[in-house]
Amino acid sequence: MLSAASAPANATSTTPSVPAPATASRLANVGSSPVREILALTARPEVISFAGGLPAPELFDIAGIRAAYDRVLAESPQTALQYSTTEGDPDLRTAVAARLTARELPTDADDLLVTTGSQQALTLLTTALVEPGSVVLVEDPCYLAALQTFGFAGARVVPVPTDDQGIIPEALEEIAAREKATLLYIVPTFQNPTGRTLPAERRHAVAEAAARHGFWIVEDDPYGELRYDGERVPAIAADPAAADRTVLLGSFSKVMAPGLRLGYLRAPAGLRRACVIAKQAADLHTSTIDQAAAARYLRDSDLDAHVAVMRAAYQERRDAMLDGLPGALPEGSRWNRPEGGMFIWVTLPAGHDATALLKTAVGHEVAYVPGAPFFCGEPDPGAMRLSFTTHSADEIREGLRRLAKSFA
Template sequence: MHSAASTPANAATTSRTPGPAVPAPATASRLAGVASSPVRDILALTARPEVISFAGGLPAPELFDVVGIRAAYDRVLAEIPRQALQYSTTEGDPELRTAVAARLTDRDLPTDPDDLLITTGSQQALTLLTTALVEPGGVVLVEDPCYLAALQTFAFAGARVVPVPTDDQGIIPAALEEIAAREKATLLYIIPTFQNPTGRTLPAERRAAVAEAAARHGFWIVEDDPYGELRYDGDRVPAIAADPTAADRTVLLGSFSKVMAPGLRLGFLRAPAGLRRACVIAKQAADLHTSSIDQAAAARYLRDSDLDAHVAGMRAAYQERRDAMLEGLPAALPEGSRWNRPEGGMFIWVNLPDGHDATALLKTAVGHEVAYVPGAPFFSGEPDPGAVRLSFTTHSAEEIREGLRRLAKTFA
């Protein structure tokens, strides 16, 4: 037994007086200018089942091919379990890249599997590109208004975001030319087909002008195409990436989130070899590779199921919902409101009359158990307080009609 008597008389003793703890380091300065996504915040506030929400850009969950996707996972785990559950290559599952390349080639964009990098959603593809291309303070051109998560990505990178004006047909070529002539831009980020938030589609002649501006002024084009397969009217417009003028400087981003299921978190980027290799290195640092089993299941689904037929069913359902919203808007919105008629995608863009503040009115709308996204946060230039983004994909036509009846009370 140890006792006080066994302690040496000359043993050093110390007395510690507790003091205030030293604070842990603060978060990195790069977070200072990055706000939380207003859309995500609104979704959290309107999660009550009684609220009819036109806020989220979400695919309709009842349209997911649960049976086909489950069967794909079952076959992968039965036939190649060791491969599907093991680490994989950064570039992505060869079978999945082959299937994606074939789909792009069928859309008049000749693509080899080696042109592609599989990513954890197309949002990661944008992050990898930004990491590979954008220096702090570098200029990034964006449509105004622009996809919110892209603005967050560029803010994290410390980019200087320069908005390019748009009209009802999308980005204005003359404005792009003027801005590109005075700004040494690294890239232009653009969603030319069924844009988020506006639903607009950039006409072919404007796409050609964008390609020519990039060649003339030496910036990259990041062409995001998450909605392109959701066309309800009109003819498909060729991708900017298919324009020979832009072939050496255009990166195409794609996603399975809107046509298969967002929970898979599967996207891809198609890029010239040098930039693609840089993105591979950035991805190795980020997550080594995208989920092996999810890639294998998606590849098996594309082999065994008819994704085109599945997407055709989605298009029919979404077209009915879009039409129900368009039919109900005249009675739901105040006189003098304007809105577009998108040929596809998920969104209708509304401009309320002068004097209406969509952000201020949102609380009233939620009180009537209906929700939308105010348009102001999508602008990196001067915001339009009367702008509203409405999504029509998540509710049935009858629920949309009821939601619009509730929305009308907001302006009564």
């Protein structure tokens, strides 16, 4: 007689089959990212894609990063390959604190939590703060992955109107007065998707509104070091009116390499501790060796000099795109001139649908992201986001020539 262990692998069970449980209801109203889907559709090398907010791979400091890993593995391999603390590598947090302090935001290493990309920082904050049904205020349009995060948490996301300078303080005040909001999520510097930068006076108005109405500010700053024109604007987190209720999110993805998946959050002690507990449940800690290599890179290399090289290249690419847009877009189109970051926000004239036109554009081997998915409120069908960082100036000019054919 065969034992259970030796029974044929293809033996048929006589036990009635009961369907496995369905996926959680929180997934019902959260779709996949349209940007990620477009990137998959345009992965062919012949397509010039203005869709993804991707750093230029040829600008990665591969030699410097490789040297940092080599030194870590040569000098402290047993530590670098071991489990670590949830809060993050002390050397890395010290280096990040110094960089923030140099940008007029006094910070200690203990004010920081290292995360697996700043996207995880947003997820941890949402876990710590947002209950199902909680009101979350967002700029309209808004960063797509933030909308996904809040959707998973079951938040009631309320859009705050914007104009060419970003969030409108009067609109924020009116909405905050009638909604008991938990937090405001905002990208005030070179915003994704619009590239807009919130002026200093509006930042102060946001800080005062948070203090007056009692909501948290989540200030996401992945692009702040990529400034090409104008003067730096102080962080909202530096405003005394909001110092006790602002969380700053930062990332090394745009200035070092996105594949490292290294970010951080700077938060008041009580909220930071709640995020530490949430992170322990999520992944215990961010990769030990990647943190150690980043800390070593910051010690041995000049990141500011490397970022200056990136800024010069990206400025040339931004200018090439701005110069080419008048000939590529139909008459009556509008677009902004961002002072930094990765994106230009275009609005096509009435009667044009950027989503419908995308298929035609891909047929001409060029791609962009339609603006409609970024809106939490009423979408603008004529809006589109163009990223200028991934391709050279010559490739951008060729891509715009292809784009012009979509409107012929």
